[in-house]
Amino acid sequence: MDLLVEGINLGLVIKSDLTRKITIDGNTEIYPVYKVRLNCLFYNDQNDRIATWVSQYKAEKNIFKFDKSDFTSYNDIIQKFICDSNPDAIKKTQANIQIVKQREPGVVLADGRIIDGNRRFTCLRNLSKTSQEFNYFETVIISKNINNNAKQIKMLELMIQHGEESKVDYNPIDRLVGIYNDIVENELLTITDYSLSTGETESEIKKKLEVATLLVEFLDTINAPKQFYLAREMDLNGPLVELYNILKKIQDDDIREATKNAAFTNFLVAPDGDMTRFIRNVKTIAKSENFDEFLMEQTDIAETVLDDLPPTGQVTKETISIIRAKDGLKQDMKNIMDKAINKVRIKEIRNRPAQILIKVGDSLEAVDLNIFKKLGEDQTAEVAIQLERILDLISVIKEELNV
Numbered sequence: 001m002d003l004l005v006e007g008i009n010l011g012l013v014i015k016s017d018l019t020r021k022i023t024i025d026g027n028t029e030i031y032p033v034y035k036v037r038l039n040c041l042f043y044n045d046q047n048d049r050i051a052t053w054v055s056q057y058k059a060e061k062n063i064f065k066f067d068k069s070d071f072t073s074y075n076d077i078i079q080k081f082i083c084d085s086n087p088d089a090i091k092k093t094q095a096n097i098q099i100v101k102q103r104e105p106g107v108v109l110a111d112g113r114i115i116d117g118n119r120r121f122t123c124l125r126n127l128s129k130t131s132q133e134f135n136y137f138e139t140v141i142i143s144k145n146i147n148n149n150a151k152q153i154k155m156l157e158l159m160i161q162h163g164e165e166s167k168v169d170y171n172p173i174d175r176l177v178g179i180y181n182d183i184v185e186n187e188l189l190t191i192t193d194y195s196l197s198t199g200e201t202e203s204e205i206k207k208k209l210e211v212a213t214l215l216v217e218f219l220d221t222i223n224a225p226k227q228f229y230l231a232r233e234m235d236l237n238g239p240l241v242e243l244y245n246i247l248k249k250i251q252d253d254d255i256r257e258a259t260k261n262a263a264f265t266n267f268l269v270a271p272d273g274d275m276t277r278f279i280r281n282v283k284t285i286a287k288s289e290n291f292d293e294f295l296m297e298q299t300d301i302a303e304t305v306l307d308d309l310p311p312t313g314q315v316t317k318e319t320i321s322i323i324r325a326k327d328g329l330k331q332d333m334k335n336i337m338d339k340a341i342n343k344v345r346i347k348e349i350r351n352r353p354a355q356i357l358i359k360v361g362d363s364l365e366a367v368d369l370n371i372f373k374k375l376g377e378d379q380t381a382e383v384a385i386q387l388e389r390i391l392d393l394i395s396v397i398k399e400e401l402n403v
Helices: 002-009 047-063 071-085 086-101 118-128 149-163 173-187 191-198 202-221 228-234 235-245 255-269 275-286 290-309 315-324 326-367 369-374 379-403
Strands: 013-024 029-037 106-109 115-116 136-142
Touching: 002 029, 002 202, 013 136, 013 149, 047 071, 047 173, 047 228, 071 086, 071 118, 086 118, 115 118, 115 149, 115 369, 118 136, 149 191, 173 191, 173 202, 173 228, 191 202, 191 379, 202 228, 202 235, 202 255, 228 315, 235 255, 255 275, 255 290, 255 315, 255 326, 275 290, 275 326, 290 326
Parallel strands: 106 136
Antiparallel strands: 013 029, 029 136, 106 115
């Protein structure tokens, strides 16, 4: 049904006195706002905000796409994703709408697909169950002929949700999955398209895409390809970004692969709970002469852990919970990390005296000798006292070194 034709004729769509300014393809225009019956609208399952939830549902139900023949049933499924993705935001928005009604219009296509306003639509669906006054969604209706053009729909969504001033509170993993799906998996957009739609630079999008590719590699490594919800539940965004920064500085391909496998195994086992801190420790070890030894020990454990994983497609949340419950495995991995970090710290302590003396020498060399001719008696005396102090300290150090 075309909302601007049949919808209006059937009284399901009512034009209001409100308007909303929207920028599409670089052109900013003022659009009229309509009141649309809720049962004429449906969620956009390609919305990046729920990308991992969609992937989880499809994996669990073993389906490739949703059946949209019944809007109510379809909307009920997607609504659960939206509620589960940010229940606090839903509760807050719903309480606000209940008091002051819908304040910000959404954006939908003429076929009823929601491009902007999923959370408001969700709250209205909830409230309409007890009061008919909430049975309409106030929204702009885009009449452009893009209903069957997936690329234009995605770019429109990105322009509205990322290109405007309001902050989009996406889960970082959902954002990574959205970028990967749009640019790599579905080849829907290019990096340039994504940049133009969101206002981010191409280098920023490229970095996010590379981090997203690391996420895909991790899931492939643990025999859970495309099960993005696992990464969301592991809260891996921070660790993945840290790992990306480390790998950028490693030139040797073999060391890069060993580093990835070590990190991926630790992501899976979570020996210390805080994977971001783990990766930062890896960054410290990577700068030391102990890195090869650390990687060899990590690789030995990684091979055992990864070889014991169920076949591809059979790794689940329960599988990961069982692995993480193995205290002996966790302790072994923690011991490897602790040993490597302690070696680095011991060397730092041993090198600290020389480093301090280097700084002292550099500071003394920086002194302008000509300034001494201009010093008064008191200032000269103070310099002499400090020189004696330094010479005494040097004597003590030389005695300790027996030099």
